Every structure is written in structure tokens, then in C-alpha cells.
Amino acid sequence: MSDLITLTIDGRPVQAAPGTSILRAALDSGIYIPHLCDHPDLEPVGICRLCLVEIEGRRPTVSCKTPVEEGLVVRTSSADLDLIRKVNLELLIVNHDYNCQSCVKNSKCQLQKVTSYVGVDEKSLRRVRKPELDHPLDTSNPFFTRDMNKCVLCGICVRTCDEIQGDGCIDFAFRGTRTKISVLGDKPILESACVSCGECVARCPVGALVPVKFEEPAYEVETVCPYCGCGCGIIVGARGGRVVSSRAVPGNQVNRGSLCVKGRFGLGYVNHPGRLTALLIRKDGELVEAAWDEALALVAEKLNSYKGDQFAAIASAKCTSEDSYVIQKFARAVMGTNNIDHCARL
Amino acid sequence: MAGLATVLGSGAMTNTIAEIEDSSCILAIGTSTTDAHPIAGYRIKKAVRKGARLIVANPKAVDLCRFADLYLPIRPGSDVALLMGMARVIVEEGLMDQKYIEERCENFDEFKQALDAFPPAFVEEVTGVPREKIALAARLYAAGKPASILYCMGITQHSHGTDNVLAVSNLALLTGNLGKVSGGVNPLRGQNNVQGACDMGLLPNVFTGYQRVDNPEARAKFEKAWGCSLSGAPGLTHTEIFDAAYNGKIKALYLVGENPLLTEANASHAAEAIKKLDFFVVQDIFLTETARLADVVLPAATFAEKDGTFTNTERRVQRVRRVIEPVGQAKPDWWITCAVARAMGAQGFDFNSPAEIFNEIASLTPSYAGISYARLEQSGGIQWPCPTAEHPGTAILHTEKFATPSGKGKLVALQYRPPAEQPDAAYPLVLTTDRSLFQYHGTMTRRAPGLDGLNGEELVCINPADAKNLGVAGGDLVDVVSRRGRVKVKAKLTRRCRPGVVSMSFHFAECPTNVLTSPALDPVAKTPETKVCAVRIEKL
Numbered sequence A: 001m002s003d004l005i006t007l008t009i010d011g012r013p014v015q016a017a018p019g020t021s022i023l024r025a026a027l028d029s030g031i032y033i034p035h036l037c038d039h040p041d042l043e044p045v046g047i048c049r050l051c052l053v054e055i056e057g058r059r060p061t062v063s064c065k066t067p068v069e070e071g072l073v074v075r076t077s078s079a080d081l082d083l084i085r086k087v088n089l090e091l092l093i094v095n096h097d098y099n100c101q102s103c104v105k106n107s108k109c110q111l112q113k114v115t116s117y118v119g120v121d122e123k124s125l126r127r128v129r130k131p132e133l134d135h136p137l138d139t140s141n142p143f144f145t146r147d148m149n150k151c152v153l154c155g156i157c158v159r160t161c162d163e164i165q166g167d168g169c170i171d172f173a174f175r176g177t178r179t180k181i182s183v184l185g186d187k188p189i190l191e192s193a194c195v196s197c198g199e200c201v202a203r204c205p206v207g208a209l210v211p212v213k214f215e216e217p218a219y220e221v222e223t224v225c226p227y228c229g230c231g232c233g234i235i236v237g238a239r240g241g242r243v244v245s246s247r248a249v250p251g252n253q254v255n256r257g258s259l260c261v262k263g264r265f266g267l268g269y270v271n272h273p274g275r276l277t278a279l280l281i282r283k284d285g286e287l288v289e290a291a292w293d294e295a296l297a298l299v300a301e302k303l304n305s306y307k308g309d310q311f312a313a314i315a316s317a318k319c320t321s322e323d324s325y326v327i328q329k330f331a332r333a334v335m336g337t338n339n340i341d342h343c344a345r346l
Numbered sequence B: 001m002a003g004l005a006t007v008l009g010s011g012a013m014t015n016t017i018a019e020i021e022d023s024s025c026i027l028a029i030g031t032s033t034t035d036a037h038p039i040a041g042y043r044i045k046k047a048v049r050k051g052a053r054l055i056v057a058n059p060k061a062v063d064l065c066r067f068a069d070l071y072l073p074i075r076p077g078s079d080v081a082l083l084m085g086m087a088r089v090i091v092e093e094g095l096m097d098q099k100y101i102e103e104r105c106e107n108f109d110e111f112k113q114a115l116d117a118f119p120p121a122f123v124e125e126v127t128g129v130p131r132e133k134i135a136l137a138a139r140l141y142a143a144g145k146p147a148s149i150l151y152c153m154g155i156t157q158h159s160h161g162t163d164n165v166l167a168v169s170n171l172a173l174l175t176g177n178l179g180k181v182s183g184g185v186n187p188l189r190g191q192n193n194v195q196g197a198c199d200m201g202l203l204p205n206v207f208t209g210y211q212r213v214d215n216p217e218a219r220a221k222f223e224k225a226w227g228c229s230l231s232g233a234p235g236l237t238h239t240e241i242f243d244a245a246y247n248g249k250i251k252a253l254y255l256v257g258e259n260p261l262l263t264e265a266n267a268s269h270a271a272e273a274i275k276k277l278d279f280f281v282v283q284d285i286f287l288t289e290t291a292r293l294a295d296v297v298l299p300a301a302t303f304a305e306k307d308g309t310f311t312n313t314e315r316r317v318q319r320v321r322r323v324i325e326p327v328g329q330a331k332p333d334w335w336i337t338c339a340v341a342r343a344m345g346a347q348g349f350d351f352n353s354p355a356e357i358f359n360e361i362a363s364l365t366p367s368y369a370g371i372s373y374a375r376l377e378q379s380g381g382i383q384w385p386c387p388t389a390e391h392p393g394t395a396i397l398h399t400e401k402f403a404t405p406s407g408k409g410k411l412v413a414l415q416y417r418p419p420a421e422q423p424d425a426a427y428p429l430v431l432t433t434d435r436s437l438f439q440y441h442g443t444m445t446r447r448a449p450g451l452d453g454l455n456g457e458e459l460v461c462i463n464p465a466d467a468k469n470l471g472v473a474g475g476d477l478v479d480v481v482s483r484r485g486r487v488k489v490k491a492k493l494t495r496r497c498r499p500g501v502v503s504m505s506f507h508f509a510e511c512p513t514n515v516l517t518s519p520a521l522d523p524v525a526k527t528p529e530t531k532v533c534a535v536r537i538e539k540l
């Protein structure tokens, strides 16, 4: 790739495609620049002002909105930058409701990362500390909770809902220190046009938007959503033999990091207590539990006497292709009939 | 998708979902994309943000209308009239792609003659949409280079579903939009693996890869591979299977993962039919309403408990991977069917893994021949046709020629046929069924905590004007009565339904909408007409 641009960040040579922001170029090369409001899926806005850098020959500038240029010399940290960042950060977090131990985002939180990089000075924090905010929790949505006491006003959720979901259910409301992210009329989210896609929840950098009853998975597996024909790539998390989470495969060509409410929040049926876990055989009119051997022998004996066109099989368009192949082969090769179809000619 | 297969040689999406974003005009007909295929919906919204024109044709003012430049509230079942009417405008105004038609299409003259039967006055009357709007839609679509057509159940689920699909492909051929990036005709398939199921020969007339059972060569190939002799007589479709069971011709039924008591058009008939069977095996993940009628119920694994592949609506084969062990006694469907076959003494069912099954599929299916689990592992999905191990897969179909015998795309001379079921004095309203974003054929969604809460009961949507005439208020309990049955449901007043049309979904076991719907079948595709059915509303 000859059309890559080369620049220097903190004395290290960095290459990036034209149009890449300095922030993304740095992060992709393993150089951390603190940031909260930038997200790779969204247009940069430069509102948190934490990603300021110095570029030789220019004034300090936000790196999320500055594209790479050939030969630029960039510094990500200096006494001046560190001071501005500290002030900016303190303004952001003076009202933050810190309780990291019980927060879903603990150890994955961008604010924790920024705070540990920038460093906060307890004394100056106490000086500016205003009365604690007390926004009520919005628990109206069955899938996610909104806790605006943890919000850092990065606007990622607002832009996500607008740019990706295309709905624009939420926006900045009120002014100054009362600014918060809210639904039109400051109503619960369930009363808005929100379709519960959870795209904003997946992107919120802090613990302000979190899934209800979140359980940290022990491991994750990449697979495909079982609901509609779009076939979005999902990463399913599990622990103790239960499915506990689902998120989009970042680079999947179909969904490009997005999911709808069903793929993200709809997998609960897998571990529903009503799952059929036993074999049932009808005896004297009642369905009673049986073992595999008994059931297979019964089915085999019965089906052996209905070969040909008095037999039919109907399978599901929800099964895998391998399942489908085997059952059509069974109908044709073993039962000797083409009476095989699926229920959804849709 | 019999329709597309006849004219174009294939019945899948011709283009990819991602390409929608760069279309300059999108005609979304019979699809409530943001509800039924939300991710495809995102692409449409993105395209609109980038300046694309969006035309929505639907009896119901679906959510997508919020983003549309033009909304055509057509009468249910009038799609062919609309599309042929648009084609007529395009031809009359010389907006077609003459060069493309000459080089890549056939049958233009006969098609052009057929347009005589669709004068503006007639089309206006049938569709209920003013002629100016239809002409505008035609011009917008013809001006869009490239223009993409999206459609789904709304258009296939009619007794004339096949005609509808042909009418869609006519329009795309006429304007040279097939085989182009961000153009094409794009059926959005409902359930996750409908495409894969069809590709696998889960159809009464074809083996894998649409190789016909009545083609002696294809049959000989499968007989050799499977080591048995095979029937060359196409079998019964699922609707016909229930009829045959009802008439005593089908005596044993093996039903996997379906709940016809909830989803079948004319569900009470399906229940009667099942009761007449000698032997009924159900294999499912829940003890459904239907499974309760079975002689043997076998517990199946969900997608999260097995390995395999799904093929999405854009022909992309992707790997499904096991996340957890199957619950209780449950087993993957392929395992159960193989075990039954082996218990019957059959050969050729000794598969140890889905990978082995896939290898057999690839060896018998030209369009899948170059795909393997190893390649899928690397690439994260391959679109068929993929004939060799070196082939990258095919994002866009028909770029050079059509997969028809002549290599050309056929313009089809269509006639308008009114829906099989017309409203009359006793049943003055037309019922259409649709689905909500939060539900998907209820068996799964109803048991996903939370989803049920968002849209937890069946409603009948009525236009306020109709409601006023009936003396019905929002929230009133009413009976919806068709020529086949009745259901009790709450009324919701909404201008989203045009006057004369009411709509319901079919997700809820306690209110099986499909007791009402019409058993009229499309003569080719045999899709039950759950989209158009005459009803009356009785206030309780």
C-alpha cells in the first residue's frame, strides 16, 4: 500500500490511510491519547477536548478532528497539554457518581482509563465540587438502564441513535451544569421512539447506559444471529452453561458492528426454563418421558411402515443448512418421497 | 422464490445488504424493513442520508415512510398493477435503458404489448393511488442510477406472489438495474436460514442447489452419491401436505422446528389435519401447541448449542458455532435425523460432525462446491455461487449474463389478477398480516425475557374512519371474523392503515390470527395468501 501517509507521533513513525484522524492513527499504532467522545463508527465532534495534541508549527488542536498529513510531527503530551487536560477532566467529573466496584463498566470504563492517565487531584476536585446530582434512574426499558449520574456528556449515544439507528430519540437537554442527555420532554426512554436496539448501550464509554441484569461472560464465541435473514454476526457470551450476552462482530460485512433488539437482547429463549429437555412418547393418550434408545426404536419401527408418499417431512428455516440437508436426504433416500418442505416460503 | 428463478435463473438477493447504502433510488415494496430486517433498514436510512430517493409502496404506512420521499398507499394485492403501471410510464416516456434491453433482455415486444392493459385510469382504480404519484414513482425509479428494489413477504405472500416477483424483475430489467453495484432486485428473506433451507433442497421439487428432482441427470447423480433409487415425482408443498393429511393420503408426518397451529394460514384446518395422522413426530426446542399433539416429541438443540452454517438473504454462507452444551437430553437436529435413519438401517448417515455433512453438500452442489469450513473460518462468510476452492464468491449476480438457458433476462408479459379473496357486504374489510419488530414467529421471541414486554399482545389496527363507522374506540375488545373463523382481540386506532384495511400480526398463541386467513394458493410458488383476507369487525 503505497498511498499510506507517514507522520511522526511522539517521535515514533506512524503510517495511516488518508483521511484517518491523528487520534485513530495513534490508537491503531498503540499510542494512547485520552479521549471520551470519539468513536470509530461515528463522525468526530471534538467536544470532550481531552485528545488535544501539539503539532509542530500549529496551536494545540483536537486530534479526533485533524486528519493525518505527510510529515506531521505530533506530540501527545507536554506540561501545557497535561494541564489543560486536567482542567477539562475535572470539569467533566466533578459530579460523577463514583462507585466503580458495583458498576457494570468497572475495568472496561473509558473514564477510568482517562482518569488514570491524566491523574486527578483530590484537592482541586473538592474545591469545584458542586452538590451531587441526583438524576433518577431510568429503568423503563426492559433491556437497559440509564443512569445519568454517570454520564460524561460525550454525546456518543446521541450520535449513535441519529447516525446509525437513524431515529434520534435522545438529545442534549438543559444548559450549563444541568445539561443532560434526555428524551424529548424528559420522559422515560420507553415513551420515546426508541426501538431498544441497544446500539447506544454498546457504545457508551462509561456506566451510564448498561444492560439490565448484566453478567460478565466467562468466554465468548462468534456465531450468527438466529432471527432474521440478514444474518448478522454476533459474539455470544456464556458462563456456567448459560448464554448471558450478545454483541455485534465488529468487522462483519453484513451488520458492520450493529445489531437490532432481537440479536442483541433476544437470546434469552435458549435458557428459558420451558425448554424441552426430555424426550416424550405418547402412552395411553399421555405424553410421558422416555430415553433416546426407546424413542429412536419406536420412530424407526413406525416410519418403516409408512415409506413412500404416505410420509411427509416439514422442517424449519431456522435450522442450520446441515440439519436441512440431512432431513431432505432422509425423506428422499430413506423414505422414498419428495414430500419435503419447510414452513416459511417467505 | 419460484418467480425470480424462472426469469433470472436464481431466487436470491442479486446484490448485498451493504450495497443498499450507495443506491441512488430505493423502491421498498411490501416490506416493513425497519421492523422485519432492521439491519437492512439501517442501510436504507444511511442511503437516504446520503441523498438517495426512497419510495415506499405498502398498504400500511410502515415505519419506513418516515424516511420516504414518496409513499404509495396501495390496496392489498394490487402490486402487479402498480409495477406494470410504472413500467408503462417508463416505456411511454422513453425512460428505459434501450441498450441494456437490446443486449441483455428478451421478450421486450410482447412485454410492451402487455402494458396496453395498464392505462393510468385502470391502475389508479386498482391500486387506489393517484396516477400522478405512480408516474412520479416511475420517473424517480428510472432516474435512479443505480436503483435497488427491496421486497419481502408483503409481495411474495399473495396468491399472485409469483407474478409480483416477476413484475419487480421486469422493472429492474427495463431500467438496466440488474448486474449493477447497488442496483438489483432484493428479496429480504424472513427467517434466518430460509435461503439456506432452499439451497439445501428443503423443497419438494429440487435437490440441493435447485437441481430438479424431475431431471434424470440430477437424479442419477444423487442416486449414485446416496446409493439408492430416488423418486422423480415432485412432492407436496407444506400447505398441500396438510391438505393431504386431512384427506388421509399422508399418514405419517415428521415436523421439525415448526408450529403450524400458530403460523399456518387457516390454522384450524392444520389442527384437524394433524389429528387425522397415524403417526406424528415433532422435533423442537419447546413443547409447542403443535408438539402437544404428537406421538413422539424429540428435544432439539438451539443455534447456540450446535455447529453448522446459515446462509443469509444475500447468499452469504456463515459459520454457526456452538456456544454451550445442549440442555438436558436435547441434540442437534442433524444428529437426531441421522440417528433415526441409522435405526431404520439406512446407509449414508454416519456423519460425525456438521463439517462432514458440509463436505457432502459441497460435493453435490455446484454453487457451494468451493466453500469449506476451513475457508469460512478464514473469511467470515462466502457468497454463492462459489464454484471452486480458489473462487472468491459472488457479491452481485448477473453481472455479465443471466443464469437462464439463453443467458438473457426475460421481460414477462403479465396480467392483473385480483386477489383471490375480495371483500363484500358481509366481509367488507381487508385484513393484512404483518410482524412487529419485537416478535418473530412467537416460539422464540415470546420466550426471550423482555421482548414479550415490549409488544406483549395482539392488536387489530383500524383506521379511525372505519372505527367510527363501527362505533369502535381504541382498546375496545372486538371479534375479527373471516369466512373461516373468528378471533377476539383489542382494537388499536391508527392512520397507518388506509381506510378499508385492517392489520394484525401472527405471533401470539392465545390469538392465532391465521385461523382467519385465506387458503388460496399461488399456482406456482404455493405460498398461502396470508396477506389478503376479507373480514368484518364485530363490536363486543
Ligand code: SF4
Residues within 6 Å of the ligand: A096, A097, A098, A099, A100, A101, A103, A104, A105, A106, A107, A109, A110, A111, A112, A150, A206, A207, A208
Ligand atoms: S462509569 Fe466508570 S468511573 Fe464511573 S463508576 Fe462506572 S466504572 Fe467507575
Ligand code: SF4
Residues within 6 Å of the ligand: A160, A161, A165, A167, A168, A169, A170, A193, A194, A195, A196, A197, A198, A199, A200, A201
Ligand atoms: S436503544 Fe437504539 S433507538 Fe433506543 S436510544 Fe439507543 S440507539 Fe436510539
Ligand code: SF4
Residues within 6 Å of the ligand: A150, A151, A152, A153, A154, A155, A156, A157, A158, A181, A203, A204, A205, A206, A208, A209
Ligand atoms: S449516556 Fe453514555 S454515551 Fe450518552 S452522553 Fe452520557 S456517557 Fe456519553
Ligand code: SF4
Residues within 6 Å of the ligand: A225, A226, A227, A228, A229, A230, A231, A232, A255, A259, A260, A261, A262, A263, A264, B037, B038, B039, B040
Ligand atoms: S440482529 Fe436483527 S437484523 Fe440482525 S440478523 Fe438478528 S434479527 Fe436480523
